Amino acid sequence: MRILFVTPRHPFPPFRGDQVRAWHQLRVLARSHEVTLLALERPDAEATVPPGVRLVTAGLPRLAQAVAVARHLVSDLPLQAALFDVPAARRALAALLPQGFDVAHLQLVRLAPLAPALGSLPCVVDFVDALSLNIARRAERDLLPLRPLWRMEAARLGRAERALLERVGGGVVVSEADREAMGGDDRLSVAPNGVDAERFAFDGRPRGNADVLFAGNLGYFANADAAVWFAREVLPRVRARIGSARLRLAGARPSRAVRALARLEGVAVLGEVPDMAEQVRTARVAVAPLRTGSGQQSKVLEAMAGGTPVVASPLAAAGMTIVHDEHLLVADDAASTAAAVVRLVEDGALAERLASNARRLVEQRYTWERGVEALEAAYRLARSRG
Numbered sequence: 232m233r234i235l236f237v238t239p240r241h242p243f244p245p246f247r248g249d250q251v252r253a254w255h256q257l258r259v260l261a262r263s264h265e266v267t268l269l270a271l272e273r274p275d276a277e278a279t280v281p282p283g284v285r286l287v288t289a290g291l292p293r294l295a296q297a298v299a300v301a302r303h304l305v306s307d308l309p310l311q312a313a314l315f316d317v318p319a320a321r322r323a324l325a326a327l328l329p330q331g332f333d334v335a336h337l338q339l340v341r342l343a344p345l346a347p348a349l350g351s352l353p354c355v356v357d358f359v360d361a362l363s364l365n366i367a368r369r370a371e372r373d374l375l376p377l378r379p380l381w382r383m384e385a386a387r388l389g390r391a392e393r394a395l396l397e398r399v400g401g402g403v404v405v406s407e408a409d410r411e412a413m414g415g416d417d418r419l420s421v422a423p424n425g426v427d428a429e430r431f432a433f434d435g436r437p438r439g440n441a442d443v444l445f446a447g448n449l450g451y452f453a454n455a456d457a458a459v460w461f462a463r464e465v466l467p468r469v470r471a472r473i474g475s476a477r478l479r480l481a482g483a484r485p486s487r488a489v490r491a492l493a494r495l496e497g498v499a500v501l502g503e504v505p506d507m508a509e510q511v512r513t514a515r516v517a518v519a520p521l522r523t524g525s526g527q528q529s530k531v532l533e534a535m536a537g538g539t540p541v542v543a544s545p546l547a548a549a550g551m552t553i554v555h556d557e558h559l560l561v562a563d564d565a566a567s568t569a570a571a572v573v574r575l576v577e578d579g580a581l582a583e584r585l586a587s588n589a590r591r592l593v594e595q596r597y598t599w600e601r602g603v604e605a606l607e608a609a610y611r612l613a614r615s616r617g
Contacts, residue, residue, distance in 0.1 A: 232610060233265045235332040235352075237324065239315065239341055241274035241288065246483040247448050249359055251529055252405075252424060253338055255599040256357075256606060257281050269327060271320055271342075289323030291315070309340070309387040311362075316344035324348050334610045340388060343395045353613040355606070356395055356402040357422070360526030360550075361412035363388035368523040369452055401613040403606060405527040406550035412525065422606045423551075424527045425599030431536040433590045434512045435583065441476040441576050443469070444514035444539065446507055446530045450484035453524030457544075461520045461568070462492045468569035470497055473576055481510045511537035516575045516582075519547035520568055526550055532597050535559070535589035540582040542571040552596060558589045 242253035260266050261283035268280060273290035280286045295317040303313035324345055335354040337345065340362055346354065363385050370381035396402050396418055403422040404410050410419045445461060447454040458480050469476045476497060480489060483503040493500040504510055511517065517534035519541065527550035534541045541559035548561050555561040560575065562568040575582045 232333040232614075233267075233331065234260060234334055234336060234610070235267050235269065235327060236260070236284075236336045236338075237269045237342060237345065238271065238338045240272045241270040241278050242268075243278045243280065244275065247451065248424075248526065248529055249339060252357070252359060254281065255425060255427070256603055257284050259599050259603040260606075267327065267330075267332070269323060271315060271323070287323070287327065289319060291317055291319050295319060307387055307390060308344070309384055309391050311341040311384070311388075312343045312391060315342055320345060321348050328352065334613055336606075336610075337399075340392050340395055343391050346395060346398050349399075353610075353616065354399040354401070355609045355613050356399055357606070358392065358402050358404050358409070358413070358419075360405055361392070361409040362525070363392055364409070364412040365453070365523075365525040368525070372456055372523050373452065399613075400616055401609055403609050408549045409525060409527075420605060420609050420612075422602045422609065423597060424529060424532060425597050425602050426529070426532040426536045426593055428536050428593060428598065431508050431511060431533045433536065433586075434538045435586060436538075437579060438513065438515040438539075440513075440515055441473050442479055442514045442516075443476060443572060444479050444481065444510055444517045444534070445519075446510060446517070446533070447482045447528075448484065449480060449482040449489045449502070450486050451524075453521055454482065455486040455489050456523055457519070457521045458489050459492065460522060460565075461518060462495055462498050464565040465520065465568045465572070466495075466497060468565060469572050472569075472573045476572075476576070479510065479514065481507060507533065508537060511539050514539050516572050517541045518568070518572065519543040520562075521547040531559070532593060535586075535597075536593045538586045538590060540575045540585045541589065542568060542575065544568075553589075553592065557585070558592050559585055 238253050242250040245251040245254045258281035267285045269287045271289050273288050296314045299316045300313045335349050335352050337356045367385035370378045402419050405424050466478050478498045481501045481504045485502050492498045517539045519528050519531050521544050528547050545563050560571040562571045
């Protein structure tokens with residue numbers, strides 16, 4: 232197939248979950264298809280693309296985007312989508328369409344303003360997750376003055392998700408939980424995230440420390456919220472039992488609230504690290520104590536692949552086919568989360584069993600190749616609908 236793959240931002244460097252997902256989808260698709268990537272922001276100087284992918288970029292004027300957002304303050308378009316309701320984006324897309332593609336791939340509901348410009352070209356939207364649910368959950372926990380704005384945006388996103396799916400006729404999300412959150416529409420299929428199992432190679436050797444790893448984009452609200460909660464509410468309980476326990480916070484662009492955690496005893500704010508796989512390999516336990524957000528957590532998959540036992544919140548575990556006390560431990564409050572971490576540090580046999588089971592599950596279900604197989608099926612279905 233000749234695929235026109237459109238993303239809001241360049242997928243490299245892959246700081247955010249949608250960038251990681253796009254990068255690996257492109258990498259696998261390019262093995263069998265002719266792929267053109269249209270990235271609607273100019274890349275960093277060191278940016279690259281997977282072999283075989285043709286890159287076209289369109290730097291959108293900031294002023295035009297600001298005007299578009301202001302214009303849509305009183306419309307029903309989500310503000311995230313308003314950023315892309317600009318002439319430069321439509322011109323970039325229109326310039327490519329005459330080259331003849333078999334299918335278009337739009338990443339995220341924020342590209343909804345571009346869907347009409349595709350005309351009769353079959354299209355699949357990768358919603359990634361139920362963003363309306365994500366933002367609705369954020370409205371429950373963000374600063375009080377911001378909550379009305381997030382509630383309004385969540386409602387707009389819900390309507391935009393339904394309207395975009397109705398227009399293009401086909402989409403994918405990362406998990407059945409996200410599909411159900413978007414109404415369980417038959418036009419939505421599940422294309423799960425994966426993990427680079429070679430980069431995050433299994434290491435079952437005992438870890439000679441009591442380090443707890445929280446990994447992810449530390450500027451993303453859901454991750455920052457979870458990191459602050461764990462450091463302030465959970466870690467002291469762990470350290471009361473295991474004095475040498477230390478929390479490592481690893482990931483790009485830590486927020487101000489996350490950076491402030493470095494003042495706490497036993498907390499190391501590492502920020503962006505050169506090799507996240509090394510962080511996974513050298514931690515005793517990995518945690519994903521998310522209290523808001525949606526989708527499927529790469530941080531959990533990477534730890535499961537690398538042999539580090541995981542403690543996850545119910546929300547973080549919901550996007551995967553995993554079983555408590557078989558693949559990881561699930562805990563939903565500060566006391567139970569601390570108890571689960573302590574249990575994994577003190578019970579080496581349990582940690583080894585969970586790590587081995589988790590790796591097998593990753594190999595069976597959560598490879599990027601499996602996710603792309605589902606994506607290709609969605610492309611074929613979109614083409615058959617004409």
